[in-house]
Structure formats: structure tokens, C-alpha cells
Amino acid sequence: MKPWNVEICDVTLRDGEQTPGVSFTCEEKMAIASLLDETGVEVIEAGFPVVSKNEYKCVREICRMGLDAQICCLARATQGDIDAAIGCEVDLVSIFIATSDLHMRIKYRCSSDEMLERALKMVDYAHDHGIRVRFAAEDASRTDPSFLQKMYAAGADHGAEYSGFADTLGYLTPVEMMQFMKETGSKVSNKLAIHCHNDLGCATANTITAAECGAFQLHTTVNGIGERTGNARLEEVLVLLRLKGDVDRYDLTRLPELSAQVEKCSGIAMMDTKPVVGKNAFSHESGIHIAAMLDDPDTYEYLHPEMVGRERRYILGKHTGRKAIEHVIASKGCTLSPDQVHWVLCRVKQISEGKCNVTDEVLMNLLREARDQGEEA
Structure with a gap:
């Protein structure tokens, strides 16, 4: 079997830290980043630097650790956010806009075409400053597929290396994810990134389904922490990639230590019955x-x-x-x-x-x- 063509972007230090009640110190973020790097994770999303001076400092310090992993950060489609990313010296910036009709109406109060035009200027701005770009759609799973295709094509034309698809509400089932990949994901001309939430318990399954159907960048968090009910679990995704996708370049023996580190730093105890890292798994x-x-x-x-x-x-x-x-x-x-x-x-x-x-x-x-x-x- 030919191994699946994928990479991991772990977002524990950004989306994982958005878990209610969780806040990592810079030292904790750096320790987690080091373990992610030793595990073989290709991209580490270190944070959202514009939110505070301390967050900016943490992202910049991780960028200067000399890790093999590429360092990414999150940014809205505003110049201030992009400038913060530039100042941190990240390798990749994820510029996102909400794309569903509901989000457009409530958050932006403008048409989708107007918002896309503004966002593409920020893609150009980041690209012109030598930073690779992931152009991501928030609430993509509830977005008109024709607009998604338009957005992704425009982003690629403006130099975005990745198109990001976020199932922000954990809205999809694996069958629906497969349908998206067939009808929309397969038409993306650059690298497709998949970001799944776990509100209906399908985050890992949706992520692996997308990978099997051709998605390239898979977003995960250690222990599945994250907003509300969390994200796709790194430990489950990596094991499934090994057993189902014949991807054997990750050091899976580091997962218990990595899980324990995040459990300690986040204060979120691991259930005994969790796959791979739970006390009762074996x-x-x-x-x-x-x-x-x-x-x-x-x-x-x-x-x-x-x-x-x-x-x-x-x-x-x-x-x-x-x-x-x-x-x-x-x-x-x-x-x-x-x-x-x-x-x-x-x-x-x-x-x-x-x-x-x-x-x-x-x-x-x-x-x-x-x-x-x-x-x-």
C-alpha cells in the first residue's frame, strides 16, 4: 500500500489553549513544542500572537528554539494580526475568515465577496513579507460549496500554499466529510488543510476520512483538548495513520510522555478509557x-x-x-x-x-x- 500523503499541524498551543480554564506559560508551551518536535510533527501552531504581549513573546520564543518543525500562528484578515505574525518570525501564518452566511451576517455585516476581497489583500501582504500562508475558512462545513471553491481558488492565485477547511462546530459526520472531499476538496489546487472539532464525537474519524480521501495537512491537539469538546486527538490520528495509512515516520513511543505533559500543564485529567494513552488502553x-x-x-x-x-x-x-x-x-x-x-x-x-x-x-x-x-x- 502506498502511504497516505499527509502532514500534521498540531494546534495544542493555540486551539488547545482555548479550552475553558486552560492557560500555558511560555515554559510549558516550549516544553510541549519540544516533545511535538521529537515526535515528528511537521507544523506546530504556536499561538495567536496578537491577543497579548505575552502570547506574542511565547510564539516568538518558540520560533527561536531551532526546532525541525515549521512554526505557525493564527491571524485574522487584518494588518495588525499579520504584522504580529511577521514580528514573531513564524514560517507560516493561518489567515482565516468566517465563510458561512450566518457568520458573515453576524460577525462582518458585509457580503461574502467584500470580505473575500479584504482578506485577499492580507494574503498578499503576508506573502509579500516572505511568510507562507494558509488561507482558512472558519465554519467551512456550513458554507456554500460554490463560495468555498471561489475562495480557495482565489487564495491559491494570490500565493496561499494551503487552503484551510474548518469544521468549527463539529458539524460533520465521516460520510459528510467524504462527500465534501469528493465535491469540493478534490478541486482545491493547493494543499488542503483539515481542522475538525469534536462536538458530535467525530473529530478524529472526520480527520482520518479526509486524509484517506486526499487531504494533506491534518490538525490535531494532544489529548484532544480545545474549544468546548476539543479537536481531533493527535495520539489517535498518528496511530491510525500508522495502522491504516502506512505512515510510519512518527515516533509513537513519545505519545505517553507528550500526553502526560499536556495533562499536567492543562490540568485536564485523562479518562482511563481513552484510546492509546488512557490507563486502561492495554x-x-x-x-x-x-x-x-x-x-x-x-x-x-x-x-x-x-x-x-x-x-x-x-x-x-x-x-x-x-x-x-x-x-x-x-x-x-x-x-x-x-x-x-x-x-x-x-x-x-x-x-x-x-x-x-x-x-x-x-x-x-x-x-x-x-x-x-x-x-x-
């Missing part, structure tokens, strides 16, 4: 599952933990079977008789059904008790 309790996995992990794991720097865990609880308990007991360097193993298994189930966790400490106490009973007998 944890197994079912006796039926574990019995098969001891012979071949492929029976109940499509994604293996080693690929993403994780380890497999067998959890003891009410669903544990004999083969699993024997394996865990042996891994502790303990030898018990069949009757002792049966006793430990029964106690594990009793403890679990009482809503108590069978921790390593609890298990070791059970093993000692089982041995002591055997010696007394």
Missing part, C-alpha cells in the same frame, strides 16, 4: 480474553502497546479466570498448588465484587495467606 481483565492472549496477543489487541511506548497489563477482578491468575502468580515468582490457586481466585472475585481493587499489595497478601494455609495443612 489493560485486560476478562478471563476469556487473557487466556487467549497468553497464547497470542493478536486475539484481543489490534494495536500493540509496544508501538506506542506502553505495556500490557492483566487486571485481577470478578472476570478473572484460572489461566490468568496462574500467569499473574507465576509472574510474581510464586508457586502454589492447584487448591491454593483456586482459593486465591475465589478471594480475588469476592474482593472485586465488593468494589475493592485487587492491587499488587492486596494480591501479595493473598499469596502469603494461601502459602500459610498450605503450610498449616
